[in-house]
Structures are given as C-alpha cells and as structure tokens.
Amino acid sequence: MKFLHTSDWHVGKTLKNRSRHAEQAAVLAEIIDIARDQEVDAVLIAGDLYETAGPSAEAQTLLVQALMALRATGAEVIAIAGNHDHGTTFEAYRPLMRVAGIQLLGQARRVDDGGMVTFTARSTGERVNVAVLPFLSQRYAIKAMQLLSATPAQNAGRYDQQLRDIIDHLKTGFTPGAVNLVMAHLTVTGAAFGGGERQAQSIFEYSVPATVFGAEPHYVALGHLHRRQSLPAPCPVHYCGAPIAVDFGEQDNTSMVLLVEVSPTTPAEVTEIPLTRGRRLRTVYGTFAQLLARADEFGEDYLRVYVSEPGRAGLVEELRTALPNALEIRIDPKFVAATTRSSSAGRMEQQTPQELFDAYCAERTVDDEKVRALFARLHDEVTSADGPGRRPAATASATSRGPGRPRKRQ
Incomplete structure (x- = not known):
C-alpha cells in the first residue's frame, strides 16, 4: 500500500506581518495533486495543522477545504493535533469530520476508543493499523496515562517512560x-531542528x-521538527519536515512530502517528493x-536584507520601495560598531x-547630516521659550500671582 506522510502545515502563519495565505493555499493544492496523481x-x-490554537476563519476555511479535497481523492485522511493546535477543539469537531470520512484526533486515546485507526487499503486490500499520538506536554502526559488504568497514574517517572x-x-x-504504523507529534532525541519550532516544547524533558x-x-x-530527516532506530522513523519554510531560520531546508510504499512482509520504501509552490x-x-x-534576481523571494554600509535617514524606506518583498532590513553587523557607553555619569552630564x-549616531554608524540637522531643530523647538509645552511668559506670570491676586500695573 502507499501513503503520503506530511506535517507542520502551520496554516495561518504570517511572516513579519506578511500574510502567507495564498502561498499556503498553493502548497496545499500541490499536496492534493500529489495524492491524486x-x-x-x-x-x-502528523500535527501542527494550524499556526495558532485560535486560527482565523480564513485559516480554518483553507484547512477544512484541503482535508476534504484530500479525502475526495479516495485516500483515507488521518490528522492529529500538534503543539500549535488546540487539541480540545479538534476533539469537538472529531464527530463531524468522521462523517466526512476524515479522522481528526486532538488527544491521546485508548486503542479501543480511537487510539488506533484501522482501514483497508483500496489498492491492495491489506489491513492497515495506524497508532495515533497527538502532542502531549509533560503536564498532560500523566493525565493521558490515566486512560490506561482504572486508578490514577503516579506522578513519577520521566516523560520518555x-x-x-x-x-x-x-x-x-x-x-x-x-x-x-505509528503517527506522533514529538521530538526525538538527537534530531536536528528545522529552525522555526517552539524551543520550549521541543527540548529537555x-x-x-x-x-x-x-x-x-x-x-x-513524525511531525514537529521542520527538517526532513530519518533517525536510527529498530524501525523506520522519519520526519517529513514542513511543506514551506516558516521563518528565515529554515531558508535552507528542502520542502517535501514523503511517499511511502510498504506491505506486511516488505520494508518501507520512502520516496522524497519536493514541493515547489512555496x-x-x-x-x-x-x-x-x-x-x-x-532586484530582478530576487524575483518573488521573501528577503532578509543586511545592508553593507552605514545607516542613514530614509535608507530603509528606499529599500522597501525598491525591494517590496524585503520583510526585514538590517545594517550588516560589520558596519555597526560595538556599543560602548561611558560609566561616568559626570562625563555625560558635561556633554x-x-x-x-x-555619540549615539556614531555608535550606530549613522553618518547623515540631515539627521543631525533634524535633531538640532527638534531640540531647539522643545527647549525654546515658545516651544511645545512651554507657557507664554504672560501666562506664567499670571499663574505665579496665585488666584485672586490683582494684576500689577506697569
């Protein structure tokens, strides 16, 4: 039988306040095409279908339409919650999704209560068992253990046990x-991070x-780590990685889905299918x-720009106009002097x-006469006798007389 392994869609993800909805729709359409072909x-x-536990209506519409389109190819569709998803909400929609032929699981369950999804492969007639394990924080691992016995599990033992x-x-x-098969959303010790994961829910315990x-x-x-990789283990253990790079830390990752062919008596054969629409x-x-x-070379790529020259007034605005897909613009660290501030308060008071x-501009390697002139003008305005916040002299004199005191004639 054949199946696709994908994870970490992060539908609803933005990058530096730039919506990626159209891009996500294109990539999900590509996955649907692969499943059909x-x-x-x-x-x-394998989890993290959404970017946040409270996805927008737009994100939910895209995801539901993608799941239904995958099901329309004739494939069984099985999805679990990741650490970005709201597992309880997945459970609330589980009965409705099941009517549509989609298995959506948000919490760990017993084998006889949804923890094992079983179906017959349409291509071979083989029985397929998928053990499903949505993301479990350390806090809820003990709660999940209580599903396995009639008595509360002891608060002992490590998370891995x-x-x-x-x-x-x-x-x-x-x-x-x-x-x-097993499908789970978790971190395997020794695996490489993709660059955009939530570190606090990926390391240590x-x-x-x-x-x-x-x-x-x-x-x-497996889902959770965004880099495609396999792990040494007694059985084949694979992360498929995220279908798009969610942040610049993942810019060198190759986005793909995994096509897996396996039978009850033959080892799994894994084929990497690159995704190109992101x-x-x-x-x-x-x-x-x-x-x-x-500029022409960059095309439609999203850019993080390091400018190899000192900063000046209007530089960022000019670059954003010329490179509209520059989402982040910084001065190259080589052109930013280390900040060194005098520890002597007395010396600063004398300046x-x-x-x-x-001195501040020098520390930031900003050498622009227009900036100096603007500061001088603003400083003059706020410190002059008739600047903002300053009361006219006559008003100040009247106030100093106090209430009810007559004005002295000159």
Whole structure:
C-alpha cells in the first residue's frame, strides 16, 4: 500500500506581518495533486495543522477545504493535533469530520476508543493499523496515562517512560498480517531542528529516544521538527519536515512530502517528493546600489536584507520601495560598531544634547547630516521659550500671582 506522510502545515502563519495565505493555499493544492496523481491509500498529517490554537476563519476555511479535497481523492485522511493546535477543539469537531470520512484526533486515546485507526487499503486490500499520538506536554502526559488504568497514574517517572508506556499500549492494537504504523507529534532525541519550532516544547524533558517505538512498526511518521530527516532506530522513523519554510531560520531546508510504499512482509520504501509552490526565503547582503542591481534576481523571494554600509535617514524606506518583498532590513553587523557607553555619569552630564546624540549616531554608524540637522531643530523647538509645552511668559506670570491676586500695573 502507499501513503503520503506530511506535517507542520502551520496554516495561518504570517511572516513579519506578511500574510502567507495564498502561498499556503498553493502548497496545499500541490499536496492534493500529489495524492491524486500517486493514487495513495492514505494521507497521514502528523500535527501542527494550524499556526495558532485560535486560527482565523480564513485559516480554518483553507484547512477544512484541503482535508476534504484530500479525502475526495479516495485516500483515507488521518490528522492529529500538534503543539500549535488546540487539541480540545479538534476533539469537538472529531464527530463531524468522521462523517466526512476524515479522522481528526486532538488527544491521546485508548486503542479501543480511537487510539488506533484501522482501514483497508483500496489498492491492495491489506489491513492497515495506524497508532495515533497527538502532542502531549509533560503536564498532560500523566493525565493521558490515566486512560490506561482504572486508578490514577503516579506522578513519577520521566516523560520518555510515560510516552513509552502509552506507545506500548497503542501497539497492542497491531495485528499480524497487517501494515502497522505509528503517527506522533514529538521530538526525538538527537534530531536536528528545522529552525522555526517552539524551543520550549521541543527540548529537555520533551525529548524521547527513537527506541520508544520498538521494532514492531513498519514505519513511524513524525511531525514537529521542520527538517526532513530519518533517525536510527529498530524501525523506520522519519520526519517529513514542513511543506514551506516558516521563518528565515529554515531558508535552507528542502520542502517535501514523503511517499511511502510498504506491505506486511516488505520494508518501507520512502520516496522524497519536493514541493515547489512555496516562496523561497533568502538572506542577502550588499550595499544599497548592489541590492538594487540584483532586484530582478530576487524575483518573488521573501528577503532578509543586511545592508553593507552605514545607516542613514530614509535608507530603509528606499529599500522597501525598491525591494517590496524585503520583510526585514538590517545594517550588516560589520558596519555597526560595538556599543560602548561611558560609566561616568559626570562625563555625560558635561556633554550637550547634541554631543550625546552625535555619540549615539556614531555608535550606530549613522553618518547623515540631515539627521543631525533634524535633531538640532527638534531640540531647539522643545527647549525654546515658545516651544511645545512651554507657557507664554504672560501666562506664567499670571499663574505665579496665585488666584485672586490683582494684576500689577506697569
């Protein structure tokens, strides 16, 4: 049988306040096309369908339409909640999704209560068992353990042991002569980060060794880390990575889905299918003139720009006009002197405001006479006798007389 492994869609994600809705729609359409062209038996989506636990209506519409389009290809569609998703909301919509032929799971469940999704592969007639494990924080791992026994689990043992016990329970739903799979959203110890994950929910006590899955699964489909990679383990353990780079830290990742072919008696064969409809993220360096000369080269790529010259008034605005896809513009650190401030308060008190401002500009390598002139003009306005916040002399004299005191004639 054949299935697609994908994860970490992050629908609703923005980048530097730039909406990526159209880009996300194009990439999801590409995944749907692949599922249709490959005539896969199932699509496994291993968590982080949304960017936030409270997605916008626009994001929800896109996601639901994508899930239904995948189901319309004839494939089984199974999706679990990741750490960005709101698992309880997934559970609330689970019955409705099930009517549409989509398995959507937000919380860990017992084998006999949805923890094992079983279907018959349309292409081969083989039985397929998918053990599903949505994201579990350390806080809720103990709560999930209570599903496995009639008595509350003891607040003891490490997170990896708790997940090991849950996975061991889920594997009791595996059957001989079937394709037995695991899908989970978690961090495997020693795996490489993609660059855009939530670090607090990816490291330390949230990591588990790949050995927790044992040797029984034919394939383990993981989500959470955004870089495509496989992990050494007794069975095939794979991250497919995110279908688009969610931040500039992921600009060098290759976006893809994994096509997996496997039978009850043969090892899983994994084929990487690149995704091409997402916009490239690039970090570029150059002087103002050099960057403008390369504008055509950048095309529709989203840019993080480092300017290789000192800052000046209007530089950022001019670059944004010339490079509308520049989402972040900075002065190259090589052109920014280290900030060194005198520890002597007395010395600072002896300097004029203009001298202090000049020193600040020097620290930031801003050498622009227009900026100095603007500061001088603003300083003059706020400190002059008739500047903003200053009362006219007559008003000040009247106020100083106090209430009820007659004006003295000159």
